[in-house]
Amino acid sequence: MELQTREALGNYEQTYPILSELNITSDLIIDASSMPDTDNSVVAIVFIIRRVQSYMEIFIGGEEAELRIYESVNKFRQLNSIDIQNAGLSGVLQEFMRIARKEAVLDFDNATDMEKARALFLDIFNEFLIDDPVGWKSQKYMTELRSCPVLRDVPDDGTWFEFADGATFNSLVDQLAVIVDRLEIPLDLIERIFDEYGKLVDDLGMRDTLFQGALSAGTRFGVDSIDALLRGGLARDLTLLLEGPAIVEKDALACLFLKWGIEEKGCVILVSTLCSPEMVRSALTSIGLDVAALEADERLIIVDWYTRHLRYITGIEEEGALIRVSNDLTNLAVGIDIALRKAAAWPTRRLILDIVSPTIMVEGFDRVNDFLNSLKAKLKNAKCTGLVTFNPGMHNREDVDILEDLFDGTIALSRRTEQGRIMSELHFSSYSGGPFSSSRIRLDLNEYGLSISDAEQKFSEERINFDHNRPKFSLGFPGIENISAGGLPLGQSYLIWVSSKMTSAEVMRPLIIEAVGKGHGLVLALSTVAPEEVFGWLSEHDIQPASLIARGALEIVDWQAQKDSRILGVEESEGVLRASKDITHLGVAIDLALRKITETEGAVAVIETHSPAFRTFDLRTVYPFVQTMNARLTKRGFTTFVVMDRGAHDARITAGIEELFDGVLDVMDAGDHLELAVLNLSNGHFMPEYRQLQRLRSGFSVDVSTRDPVAETMPLAEDINARIERLNTELNLALEEKAQLVKRTEEFMEREVQWQRKHDELRGHLSNLEGKLAEQQQALESAEEAPLEREHKREVSRILAVLDELLENLPEDMIDRFASSEEFKLYEKIMDIYKEVEDDTDE
Incomplete structure (x- = not known):
């Protein structure tokens, strides 16, 4: 063999003269220490290893030769890891490490499952140890292998092990999966090995073992009843469309989808133009996630397309797990690419995107459709499960159909009103990932949060809490706290739709009086109400507008004056900012007003300029204006109420406007009376049902009684005991509401007594003062002029x-x-x- 090897080397020296530097010992050890450190030397060594392997195959067969080369190269790599790294040989030797990853001695056709699992895990470990210049991977690997309770007879190089007594297939796989996790072996490396083994991996059930099933073909949505509809599971590289109006149910489902991505030890990416990073963190904290830790580990990555509404962003700004992006849609695509690269280190990836409908309103459908086609391909390549939220009410049917066809499935959220109560449900309208059920799932909003249940009651009811425990505002409508769980959270933006039977002034007046009465700073933007009318409302309650303006508690933007007189830009007079017709000047005036308010804690803004703006300017001008204005008000901590006339706009605009607000209230014409409902409310629980409005001297009150549509349709044959029990429950609820009303009435009466007492005291002081003045006047008139000196x-x-x-x-x-x-x-x-x-x- 020595003679034949020498002869072979001599034959190849003509092609590679540098081989003359090799020395061969009697036991066929090839000494290359005399060879120069050049690329030609590396090429020659690779060549000779291949030729030696070919030569050995003649004598001992291909499989045995392959195994011998593998063992020799592996031993050399472990003994000389640092020198190999310095010489740049890691990549060269890696090729030979891959030659025999599978055990050449294993007959897979007749091997046991445990032997097959051993072969697969050894291949994973050997692949992982190829790039180990310092040797720390090998040290940790050997420590883990020798401490594993299901293994024995582990050699020094870790290339083999036997099974300990009592070891089973499940215990072996579970323990070796733990070692994989502790060694932090990259997911893509494992996927390569799995691909080589093919169907065998699935037969052994290995995909569902490593990384808690991260390599399995399917995953969960994250809601039991929804997962039941996806009978074949949710494929990891699919992207679903979650479509529905601007309602909290859509946001809650998106949060649960995201939460499951965290629970399966993966990474989640949230791309948002509707929520600031602070809003996102608050929402995720409310469902029990440790947001700070997730961001520190870059398991929660936020692509922030919201901050662009507050300040100018150049290109892309990275700050750890936060990626801020400029207005450009191309830069948004780059920002998502960055996020996907960060997420690649984790076993699973999920992405949520809420930018579609708002961006179509501004950029147009074609451009956004191109963006989404590109994004879907990226998510599939990254094996990232996607969820895209979408509001079909904002778009024409043709565009909706195109988007539904683009994605792998559509979850449709819908609402209907039955006898004043608003009911929500969802179903799958399409799904290309396998068999699914189109059954409907009921979503119930109440004072405890969102309850999700399936119609067949196969799964226990799931309840989601989305109340962030913020301070509440009662809106100036007594009784509204009964349908909004204590009032509306402060620091958010609210849209109030008004009926044609009422004026904006009727809604604005109680808002203004309560805000000022409770000491909140107040900014008003008026288009149908004159500032003098507001001053009159305040004077009726003994509030001096001039005093409020002087101390920075009141600022008024007048967009009505431009209808009757010419205004250049923004003009200020007597504490009132008057803006020209240009919507840019309106925005400048509102910004100036916000900066002038010094009493910012709990500050309130009441705006009625949006309806005239939508009637005057095109949608692509006003829509981003409203979005930017809401963002700025929220950033400054204002609780904003925007009063608009629903009847003045078409359905697409009303749906689009609702998408931009944290809450939506609707005042509906119910024939002989008006009714109010909370249609949507972020960060606070509520009951979506219409309640009658009672007119008061200075506003409205909300009927606190609960609707009972069930009683109206109850069958006569209903069991009397069940009916009595239900009526008793309702009676107790009514008594509780009555007690609350009595308590509130007593508070009002006590407050009235206090005000009457103060009024009587002031009147007494005034009478005394008038008497003294009269006496002094009389004294002056009767007194003789004092003589001058x-x-x-x-x-x-x-x-x-x-x-x-x-x-x-x-x-x-x-x-x-x-x-x-x-x-x-x-x-x-x-x-x-x-x-x-x-x-x-x-x-």
């Missing part, structure tokens, strides 16, 4: 005489002018007085 009188008389002489010597025109002036009358009066004094003195 004699010497002083003479001096004044002397000076007046001199002045009189000087006056006589003035030119005629100046005398005439003085004689016709008011000062001359005063002069005569003083002269008459002192003439009398002089006469008295002479006497």
Whole structure:
């Protein structure tokens, strides 16, 4: 063999002269220490290893030769890891490490499952150890292998092991999966090995073992009843469309989808134009996630397309797991690419995107459709499960169909109103990932959160809490706290749709009075109400508008004046900012007003300019204006109420406007009366049902009684005991509401008594003051003039005489002018007085 090897090397020296530097010992050890450190040397060594392997195959067969080369190269790699790295040989030797990853001695057709699992895991470990220049991977690997309770007879190089007594297939796989996890072996490396083994991996059930099933073909949505509809599971590289109106149910489902991605030890990416990073963190904290830890580990990555509404962003700004992106849609695509690269280190990946509908309103459908086609391909290549939220009410049917066809499935959210109660449900309208059920799932909103249940009651009800425990605002409508769990959270933006039976002023007045009465700073943007009318409302409640403006508690933007007079840009007069017709100037005026408010804690903004803006300007101008204005108000901590006339806009615009607000309230014409409902509310629980509005002297109150549509349709044959029990429950609820109403009434009565007492005290003080003033006036009128000192009188008389002489010597025109002036009358009066004094003195 030595002779044949030498002869072979001699034959190849003509092609590679550098091989003459090799020395071969009697036991066929090839010494290459004399070879120069050049690329030609590396090529020659690779060549000779391949030729030796081919030569060995003649004598011992291909499989055995492959295994011998593998063992030799592996041993050399472990003993000389640092030198190999310095010489740049890691990549070269890696090729030979891959030659025999599968155990050449294993007959897979007749091997046991445990033997197959051993072969697969050894291949994973050997692949992982190829790039180990310092040797720390090998040390940790050997420590883990020798401490594993299901293994024995582990050699020093870790290339083999036997099974311990009592080891089973499940215990072996579970323990080796733990080692894989502790060694932090990259997922893509495992996937390569799995691909080589093919169907065998699935037969052994290995995909569902490593990384808690991260390599399995399917995953969960994250809601039991929805997962039941996906009978074949949710494929990891699919992207679903979650479509529905601007309702909290859509946001809650998206949060649960995201939460499951975290629970399966993966990474989640949230791309948002509707929520600030602070809003996202608050929402995820409310469902029990440790947001700070997730961001620190880059398991939660936020692609922030919201901050662009607040300040100018150049290109892309990276700050750890936060990626801020400029207005450009191309930069948004780059930002998502960055996020996907960060997420590649984790076993699973999920992405949520909420930018589709708002961006189509501004950029147009074609551009966004191109963006989504590209994004879907990226997610599939990255094996990332996607969820895209979408509001079909904002778009025409043709565009909706195109998007539904683009994605792998559509979850449709819908609402309907039955006898004043708003009911929600969802179903799959399409799914290309396998068999699915189109059954409907009921979603119930109440004072405890969102309850999700399937119609067949196969799964226990799931309840989601999305109340962030923020301070609440009662809106100036007594009783609204009964349908909004204590009121509306402060620091958010609310849209109030008004009926044609009422004016904006009727809604604005109680808002303004309550905000000022509770000491909140207030900004008003008016288009149908004059500032003087607002001043009148405040004066009726003994509130001085000038005082509020002076101390920075009130600012008014007047967009009504431009209808009757010409205004250049923004003009300020008597504490009121008047803006021209240009919507840019309106935005500037509102910004100025916000900066002038010094009492910012709990500050409130009431705006009624949006409906006229949508009627005057095109959608692509006003929509981003509203979005930017909401973002700025929220950033400054304002609770914003935007009053709009629903009847003044078409369905697409109303759906699009609702998408931009944290909450939506609707005042509906119910024939002989008005009704109010909370249609949507982020960060706070509510009951979506219409309640009757009662008109008060200065506003409205909300009926606190609960609707009972069930009783109206109850069958006569219903069990009487069940009916009595239900009625008792409802009676108890009614008594509780009555107790709350009585308590509130007592508070109002007590407050009224206090105000009456203060009123009586003030009236008494005023009467005393008027009496004293009358006495002083009488005393002044009856009192005789006190005598002047004699010497002083003479001096004044002397000076007046001199002045009189000087006056006589003035030119005629100046005398005439003085004689016709008011000062001359005063002069005569003083002269008459002192003439009398002089006469008295002479006497």
